[in-house]
Amino acid sequence: MLSAVAAAGVTGCGGEPPLRVAVVWSGWELARFRDVLGGREAVVYSAGDNIAALLRNPVAPAATPDVAIVPRPGLVEDPAICARLRPVRSGDPAYWRDLLRCGPDDSVRGVWFKVAHKSLVWYRPEAVPLPPEDFEQWLEMCRRRALTSPPLAIGAADGWVLTDWFENVLVGIDRAAYRTLHEKDGDWASAPVREALTRLARLWSIENLLPGGGRRALVTQFHDSVLDVFRYGRADMLAAPDFAWPVIDRYRSPGRAAWRFPFPGPRGAPRPPVVAGGDAVVALDSGGERGVAFVEQLTGAGGIAGLESWAAAGGFLSLNGAVTHYPPAMRGLAAELAGEIEFDLSDRLTGALAGGDGQGLWQVLTDMFVAVTVDRTRADQAAGTAVAALKRLSEAAPS
Amino acid sequence: MTREGSFLFDVTPHHDLRAPARHRGQGRWGAWAHLLPAVVLAVVVLLAPLAATVVMSVTGAEGPAAYAGVVTDQDIWPALFHSAVWLALALVACGLGLAIAWLAGDAGPRSRMLLLIALATPAVTSPLTAGVAFRLIFDADPERGTVSALLRGGPLLLGPGWIWLVLGLAFVWQWTGLAFVVFHVGLANVPADLLRVTRIFGAGRFGRLRTVVIPALFPTSAVAMLVVLTAAVRVFDLVLIGAPGSVQAGVDVMGLFWWRHRDDLGDGRASAMAILLAAMASAVVVVVLWRLRRDWPRARHRPGDPAAPAPARPRRAVRVVTVAVAVVWAVPFAVLLLTSLRDPVAAATSGWWAGGYGPGSYGEAFDGGAFAAALGATAQRGVLVAVLVVLPAVPAAYALTPDQLPPRTRRVVAAVAVVLAVLPPQVLAVPLGDVLGAWLGGTVILSFVHAALVLPLGVLLLRNAFMSVPRPVVLRPLAQGRSALFQMTVESGPAVVTVAVLAFVTTWNDLVMGLLLNWPAADQAPLVLLQQAREFTTSAGVLAAQAVVLTAVPVLLLLATGRWLVQGLTRGVRR
Numbered sequence: 001m002l003s004a005v006a007a008a009g010v011t012g013c014g015g016e017p018p019l020r021v022a023v024v025w026s027g028w029e030l031a032r033f034r035d036v037l038g039g040r041e042a043v044v045y046s047a048g049d050n051i052a053a054l055l056r057n058p059v060a061p062a063a064t065p066d067v068a069i070v071p072r073p074g075l076v077e078d079p080a081i082c083a084r085l086r087p088v089r090s091g092d093p094a095y096w097r098d099l100l101r102c103g104p105d106d107s108v109r110g111v112w113f114k115v116a117h118k119s120l121v122w123y124r125p126e127a128v129p130l131p132p133e134d135f136e137q138w139l140e141m142c143r144r145r146a147l148t149s150p151p152l153a154i155g156a157a158d159g160w161v162l163t164d165w166f167e168n169v170l171v172g173i174d175r176a177a178y179r180t181l182h183e184k185d186g187d188w189a190s191a192p193v194r195e196a197l198t199r200l201a202r203l204w205s206i207e208n209l210l211p212g213g214g215r216r217a218l219v220t221q222f223h224d225s226v227l228d229v230f231r232y233g234r235a236d237m238l239a240a241p242d243f244a245w246p247v248i249d250r251y252r253s254p255g256r257a258a259w260r261f262p263f264p265g266p267r268g269a270p271r272p273p274v275v276a277g278g279d280a281v282v283a284l285d286s287g288g289e290r291g292v293a294f295v296e297q298l299t300g301a302g303g304i305a306g307l308e309s310w311a312a313a314g315g316f317l318s319l320n321g322a323v324t325h326y327p328p329a330m331r332g333l334a335a336e337l338a339g340e341i342e343f344d345l346s347d348r349l350t351g352a353l354a355g356g357d358g359q360g361l362w363q364v365l366t367d368m369f370v371a372v373t374v375d376r377t378r379a380d381q382a383a384g385t386a387v388a389a390l391k392r393l394s395e396a397a398p399s
Numbered sequence: 400m401t402r403e404g405s406f407l408f409d410v411t412p413h414h415d416l417r418a419p420a421r422h423r424g425q426g427r428w429g430a431w432a433h434l435l436p437a438v439v440l441a442v443v444v445l446l447a448p449l450a451a452t453v454v455m456s457v458t459g460a461e462g463p464a465a466y467a468g469v470v471t472d473q474d475i476w477p478a479l480f481h482s483a484v485w486l487a488l489a490l491v492a493c494g495l496g497l498a499i500a501w502l503a504g505d506a507g508p509r510s511r512m513l514l515l516i517a518l519a520t521p522a523v524t525s526p527l528t529a530g531v532a533f534r535l536i537f538d539a540d541p542e543r544g545t546v547s548a549l550l551r552g553g554p555l556l557l558g559p560g561w562i563w564l565v566l567g568l569a570f571v572w573q574w575t576g577l578a579f580v581v582f583h584v585g586l587a588n589v590p591a592d593l594l595r596v597t598r599i600f601g602a603g604r605f606g607r608l609r610t611v612v613i614p615a616l617f618p619t620s621a622v623a624m625l626v627v628l629t630a631a632v633r634v635f636d637l638v639l640i641g642a643p644g645s646v647q648a649g650v651d652v653m654g655l656f657w658w659r660h661r662d663d664l665g666d667g668r669a670s671a672m673a674i675l676l677a678a679m680a681s682a683v684v685v686v687v688l689w690r691l692r693r694d695w696p697r698a699r700h701r702p703g704d705p706a707a708p709a710p711a712r713p714r715r716a717v718r719v720v721t722v723a724v725a726v727v728w729a730v731p732f733a734v735l736l737l738t739s740l741r742d743p744v745a746a747a748t749s750g751w752w753a754g755g756y757g758p759g760s761y762g763e764a765f766d767g768g769a770f771a772a773a774l775g776a777t778a779q780r781g782v783l784v785a786v787l788v789v790l791p792a793v794p795a796a797y798a799l800t801p802d803q804l805p806p807r808t809r810r811v812v813a814a815v816a817v818v819l820a821v822l823p824p825q826v827l828a829v830p831l832g833d834v835l836g837a838w839l840g841g842t843v844i845l846s847f848v849h850a851a852l853v854l855p856l857g858v859l860l861l862r863n864a865f866m867s868v869p870r871p872v873v874l875r876p877l878a879q880g881r882s883a884l885f886q887m888t889v890e891s892g893p894a895v896v897t898v899a900v901l902a903f904v905t906t907w908n909d910l911v912m913g914l915l916l917n918w919p920a921a922d923q924a925p926l927v928l929l930q931q932a933r934e935f936t937t938s939a940g941v942l943a944a945q946a947v948v949l950t951a952v953p954v955l956l957l958l959a960t961g962r963w964l965v966q967g968l969t970r971g972v973r974r
Contacts, residue, residue: 026930027938034767044769045922046930056662157643212539212555219539219557219643223747223934231748232542247937251748352663358648359659366645370559 019287019294022047022054022065024279028246032313036306042067042294055081055284066287067294069113070280072347073099074182074354076110085109086283088295092319093338099348100280111299114310115278115317116241117333118164118344119263122248123237124229124256127151131261135172138264139203145236146208153235154210155225156217156369159362163346164275165239166365170196171342172265172272182348188390197368197386199266201379205372211235214373218366223247230256239263241277242333243315249329258329274336277344352396364389429882430803434812437795437854440787444831444851445819449677451830452670459667466671475672477649478656482632482676484563485570485652486683489631492571493624496578500586503579503721505714510721511583515965516958517725518576520732523953525908526573526634527925528946530641532731533569534935535738535943543750543936545734559649562642566650569637572731574627581623584969585616621688622860622968628687629821629856632680636910636925640932653679657825658915666829673826680821688817735950739943746940760940769927770945776922778952780846781903787850788857788902789895796861797884802877813859820855828915835916845916849906857898864894864967896960897967904953924949 018041023033026046034044045065047054052075055068064084075081082102090097090111100110123131132138145151155161171178174192181188203209210217211234220228226244228234230252238244248258265272281298283291297303304323310316312325317334326334346354346361353360364386371382457463469475499518503511521529537556538544546556554561589612597607613620635654642650651659653676661669737751743763745755765771799809827848835844868890873883888895913923928945931938957964 026933027941030769030930031767046927048930048933053658053662157645159644215555215558216539218559218645219555221643221934221936223937224540227748227936251744251937355659357644357659358651363648366648 016290018043019067019290020045020065021067021069021294022051023069024048024051024071025069028250029243029315032310032316035309035313036298036303038306040294051075055084064284064286066284066291068282068284070110070282072277073110073280073343074348074350076100076102076280076282077348078350082109084284084286086285086287086292088283088292089300091300095341096278096319099343100282110280110282111295112278112319113281113299115276115319115334115337116243116344117317117337118241118275118277119168119272120242120244120260120333121237121239121263122226122229122244122258122260124233125259126257127233127236132264134267134269135169135199135264136267139206142203142209143206146206149236150208150211150234151236152209153220153225153228153238154204154217154369155220155222155238155240156214156366157219157221157224159357159366160346161222161225161240162365162369163361164241164344165200166196166361167275167342167345168239168263168272169200170345171275172263172269173199175273175342178342178345182345182350184351186394188353188394189387193390194383194387197383198380201368201372201382201386204369205376205379205382210373214369217373218370223251227251230258242317242330245327245329246313246315249314249327260329273340273342275344276337276341277347352393353390360393361390364393430798433794433798433803433884436791437858440791440847440851440854441819444848445822445827445855448827448830448834449822452673452826455666455829456670456674457667459670460665461667465665465667466675468668469671469675472668474660475653475656478651478653479675479679481650482634482653482679485631485634486628486680488567488570489574489624489627490687492574492627493578493620495571496575496580496623497582499575499724500579500582502717503583504586505717506721507718510718510725513725514721515580515583516961517728518579519961520576520954520957521573521728522577523904523908523957524573524950525910525925526569526630526637527640527908527910527928528735528950529569529573529731530566530637530639531928531932531942531946532735533565533572534641535939536731536734537565538936540936542748543939545750548750548752557643557646559646562646562650566637566641569641569731570631570634572728574630576728577626578620578623580965581620581968582616584965585620586612589615622856622863624687625684625817625820625856625859628680628684632676632821632823633911636929639910640929643935654823654825654911670829673823676823677821677826680823681818684817684821685814732950735943735946738939739947741940743937743940746943747937760944763941764944764948770924770948773922773924773927774948774952777907777924780849780923781906783843783846784849784853784906785899785902787846788853789899792854792857792861792898793888793895794884795858796865797882797887799858799862800865800887802873802883813862816855816858820859822852824852824911824915828912832916845912846906848912848916849909850902852912853898853902853905857902860898860901860967861891861894864891891967893963893967895967896963900956900960900964903956907949907953 021042021044023030023044023046025033026048030044030046037044047068051068051071055064055070055075056078070076076085085102087107087109088111090100090108092112096112096115097108100108100112102109132141142151154165167178170192173196177190177192180186181193211228222240222244225238226240226247229236229238230248233253233256252258263272263275281295283295287294298306299320301322304320307316307318307320307323308325311318311323312327314327314330317326317330317337319334319338321338323334349361356362367389368382368386371377371385372379456465459465461468499514503514506514534557536545537547539547539555539557541547541551544556547553556562556565593611594607597611602610633654634652635658638647638650638652638655653672657669657672657676664672734751738746739760740756740758741751742755742757742759745753746760749755798804799812801809804812831848835848865887868887872886872890876883876886908925909923910925910929913926928942928949931942931945935942
């Protein structure tokens with residue numbers, strides 16, 4: 001027994017050990033990633049939301065993986081992480097490629113593997129006969145519908161659901177302001193931010209907006225909100241990224257259709273850009289040249305067959321134009337992501353505004369959600385509190 | 400104990416069978432040599448990193464003001480308060496265990512055995528499993544959650560505030576059993592003549608409890624309380640999996656807060672916070688277990704004495720209550736098992752009563768081979784840790800018996816062991832990671848860390864058992880100046896098994912150390928579960944299946960070694 005354990009401990013020394021790949025997915029998505037890898041030899045670990053800690057400041061330096069899937073480019077910009085990453089060749093569109101530049105030479109240190117379209121609202125066509133043209137119309141529609149039954153489902157237990165809401169509203173109001181907020185001196189007390197938060201608070205504070213009310217929404221995760229609409233029919237729509245599709249498809253009631261409309265912008269304004277997110281793959285120093293080769297092979301021409309396997313299963317969009325086998329419900333989305341987009345703001349934040357459960361922007365928006373849905377605070381007042389909190393956090397961020 | 404109480408204690412007959420020559424033969428150096436392996440392990444893996452963390456806490460950017468910074472930080476206060484609540488809950492679990500044991504004293508042997516199994520099993524499951532089971536039961540959706548289905552339109556039990564009830568119940572469910580096991584044997588052995596004497600002296604029911612029963616339950620109950628308090632200090636995974644993301648900030652404990660905010664706090668404050676948590680834990684155990692500083696009373700062993708007393712005629716009401724308690728305790732396991740036996744889609748969209756049974760969840764649980772590989776790696780580590788704990792703990796416990804080291808030394812060593820037993824891993828993780836970083840890729844080093852964390856408790860448990868070994872067994876080798884280690888170890892077989900099982904189960908269930916130190920290379924099975932839980936509802940079937948597998952191993956171990964475990968845990972009970 002002991003010798004077996006010892007042997008397991010030293011296999012790292014001889015020959016070429018399989019690469020250690022840390023990913024952010026679990027469950028169904030992790031299984032799809034394994035399909036993408038096909039026969040490649042690699043040990044795949046799920047690091048989940050905590051991958052930042054693993055890359056930035058692993059308690060044990062030797063615990064660092066060789067290749068990692070990074071869920072937000074803010075991590076690549078982090079100097080402590082950037083110093084560990086190797087430059088890689090990327091075939092991504094210029095806007096996307098530039099998001100992954102860092103270091104003294106400003107070289108590209110990652111390639112986009114899976115991108116997400118976050119400006120979508122999925123709905124049941126029998127409950128929503130005519131999709132709204134703009135935010136004002138949507139607000140009115142929700143108000144009217146709420147008199148009889150809850151129109152929306154929001155998975156407020158997951159902070160990123162709320163940040164996606166905020167980003168979609170803000171990018172429609174003032175795209176230029178949206179672009180500067182992730183910078184260190186971003187002005188979080190500016191008028192567009194306040195306006196976006198107020199609009200959001202106004203929508204969220206509609207009486208009977210959510211099945212079970214705000215309290216229940218707080219314990220409703222993203223997948224639960226999908227079930228609320230497409231399984232139990234308790235709500236009519238939910239704002240959710242493209243990767244909601246496989247969940248809808250697997251768990252919806254038999255025969256129930258799922259359609260989508262773009263997240264509505266303000267009345268009279270030009271159509272807002274798409275808010276996009278994504279997971280990039282990076283090669284760490286510990287993996288050496290093998291890690292770099294792995295990244296380039298996974299995302300390059302040689303990896304198309306693997307990418308197609310996940311694309312066909314749904315919930316996967318690639319920037320690689322050669323990937324085409326998307327299910328009907330997801331067609332056209334990948335093309336939109338190569339066009340007018342703004343990258344997910346919360347994924348680019350650093351310092352005290354960043355972070356997951358209980359931290360930064362996530363927590364501020366959760367607090368505002370509680371204020372308007374549970375405590376029934378007035379919309380402008382709740383937005384004011386949120387602005388103050390955001391300002392405080394942005395000033396606390398270490399320079 | 401009051402003076403009156405100690406008087407009563409002194410009038411009980413007390414045969415002194417100590418060997419006449421106490422420190423002859425192998426001498427004190429020999430005793431120290433016995434202690435050496437355990438001391439080396441504890442110093443390298445526990446004390447040195449602890450010291451390093453203390454140094455870091457006062458040499459950070461702010462200097463010693465880091466402590467003031469932590470104490471005055473408005474965001475840390477709730478976490479500090481929550482940690483204190485968990486420590487209080489540990490005492491509640493122990494009290495409940497005592498109450499049920501008191502009640503079960505009148506039940507028949509069969510109901511008592513039923514209770515024993517039902518209550519003790521949760522203690523060997525991982526907090527992660529407990530979290531999964533309770534989140535399934537209290538799911539806010541009436542289509543899925545058992546309790547929500549029963550109380551349609553009632554409170555949202557996973558929401559802010561109420562979440563405490565769910566997590567608290569999970570904790571009490573897990574740990575009451577351990578206290579019960581110890582107390583129910585202990586209560587049965589409370590000297591009846593002594594009780595009669597106290598009654599004649601006019602002591603009421605409460606007075607008898609205070610002056611006779613509780614002292615008689617020492618020191619075994621102390622070890623049980625130590626285990627439960629340690630679990631309370633290390634609460635981490637239960638919150639992580641049991642509370643939905645949006646309410647987690649409201650139930651953060653110090654250990655979790657430290658893990659989440661280590662980066663923004665800076666080295667100085669993060670270390671200061673870890674030290675404060677350790678200090679709080681030590682303070683509580685020192686207050687609760689104050690008597691551990693003294694030599695524990697020696698137990699006299701009557702060979703052939705059955706652990707359970709001759710049962711009185713069980714009363715029907717008592718039997719009904721006992722069975723009811725056993726049934727309630729079995730509910731979380733039943734829900735877990737039923738959920739695991741359902742198809743993943745059925746498990747995600749409806750409760751266990753809605754049908755849809757099939758093996759699909761188990762299929763998905765093992766899909767890809769990652770979970771099976773993690774189980775293998777975790778089991779291997781568990782076995783190695785069991786060996787690594789028993790080897791140094793046996794001689795160390797022997798060195799702490801009265802014929803070896805002088806009383807003052809023993810007292811100091813025992814006190815240090817008690818404090819080390821409750822150390823939260825957060826206080827060690829950073830220095831350990833820095834120093835062992837280069838080798839942590841191998842599971843072997845991680846095993847030493849696990850071993851060191853279990854070691855203090857192992858030594859205390861074994862010492863209890865060694866002290867209750869009948870004197871005649873060890874008199875001869877001692878009189879001849881030889882070591883009685885072998886005889887004592889053989890006599891205390893059940894306690895050795897208990898320590899090995901404790902080490903294995905702790906390692907098997909560990910999440911925190913794997914997460915802090917060696918993750919993800921650790922390949923620890925509970926980590927696979929935790930990652931699976933990001934979207935709890937749609938993973939319910941798979942999570943339940945993995946939790947059942949994860950629980951099956953320690954439960955089978957418990958059932959296989961149960962008799963020894965009860966003996967091993969209660970050997971030091973004063974008889």
